[in-house]
Amino acid sequence: MASRSATITRNTLETQIEVSLNLDGSGKFNAETGVPFLDHMMEQIARHGLFDLNIQANGDLQIDDHHTVEDIGITLGQALKQALGDKKGVVRYGHSYVPLDEALSRVVLDLSGRPGFEFNVTFNRDKIGEFDVDLFFEFFQGLVNHAGITLHIDSIKGRNAHHIAETIFKAFGRALRMAVTLDQRALEQLPTTKGAL
Numbered sequence: 001m002a003s004r005s006a007t008i009t010r011n012t013l014e015t016q017i018e019v020s021l022n023l024d025g026s027g028k029f030n031a032e033t034g035v036p037f038l039d040h041m042m043e044q045i046a047r048h049g050l051f052d053l054n055i056q057a058n059g060d061l062q063i064d065d066h067h068t069v070e071d072i073g074i075t076l077g078q079a080l081k082q083a084l085g086d087k088k089g090v091v092r093y094g095h096s097y098v099p100l101d102e103a104l105s106r107v108v109l110d111l112s113g114r115p116g117f118e119f120n121v122t123f124n125r126d127k128i129g130e131f132d133v134d135l136f137f138e139f140f141q142g143l144v145n146h147a148g149i150t151l152h153i154d155s156i157k158g159r160n161a162h163h164i165a166e167t168i169f170k171a172f173g174r175a176l177r178m179a180v181t182l183d184q185r186a187l188e189q190l191p192t193t194k195g196a197l
Contacts, residue, residue: 004180005052006082010075014067015059021079023180025052033057033072035065037131038139041169042072048098048173069135073142080147084180087111087197089187094179098171103158105167107175109151113197116150117141121168123161133161136168 005022029046031039033055046053055076059068084090095108105121117140123133144151153172158164183191190197 002085004083004085006079008075008079008082010071010078012067012071015057015071017055017057017059017068017071017075019056019072019075019079020052020054021076021083022052023080023083026050028052029054031055031057033068034059034061035068035131037129037165038065038069038072038135041165044166044169045173045176048170049177051173051177065132065135066138070138070142073139074146077143077146077149080143080149080176084111086190087113088190089182089184090191091179091181091183092191092197094175094177096171096174096178097156098167098174100163100167100170101160103160103163103167104156105158105164105171106154106156107152107168107171109149109172109175109179111148111179111197112150113148114150115145115148117144118152118154121153121155121164123164124159125161128161128165133165136165140172 004024007020010017027047027050029043031042057068092111097106119137155164
């Protein structure tokens with residue numbers, strides 16, 4: 001079986017980013033982004049998705065975290081698209097519900113080849129530590145646009161913003177793990193009647 005991995009480099013006047021992703025990993029994670037809370041969330045994706053993920057980023061954090069967070073989403077999306085290859089044999093759809101104490105989130109996704117994003121999450125504060133919660137939307141929008149996936153994220157309940165965020169990223173990792181899993185009965189087939197994803 002061909003390796004389902006990719007390394008993508010993105011260089012702009014605002015950020016320099018390299019993301020390495022192995023879909024058939026074991027949850028190994030390393031990151032140096034300068035945005036500690038984002039690193040914590042990326043580790044949830046790697047650990048719960050069983051992906052090997054390495055992220056190195058140097059961004060204009062003296063302005064704010066926006067460019068770095070968004071561009072990591074873009075680069076991770078590009079890596080995911082490349083690692084998936086022709087998508088033959090993948091389950092295609094994935095979903096997960098994840099609780100953390102009072103918080104509960106649902107993530108549903110489709111490796112559709114078309115970007116589509118619904119984000120139904122309300123936080124009761126603007127920041128988690130120093131991290132601006134608006135940037136979660138920007139991260140996932142960048143990922144969706146460049147991976148070509150359909151993604152629905154719903155916070156079903158929760159009061160603690162950290163708990164809500166963590167359930168979202170854990171559920172995303174688990175839903176993506178399900179979607180990229182290879183169906184041994186259909187390794188030479190695309191999971192669509194259109195002939196292309």
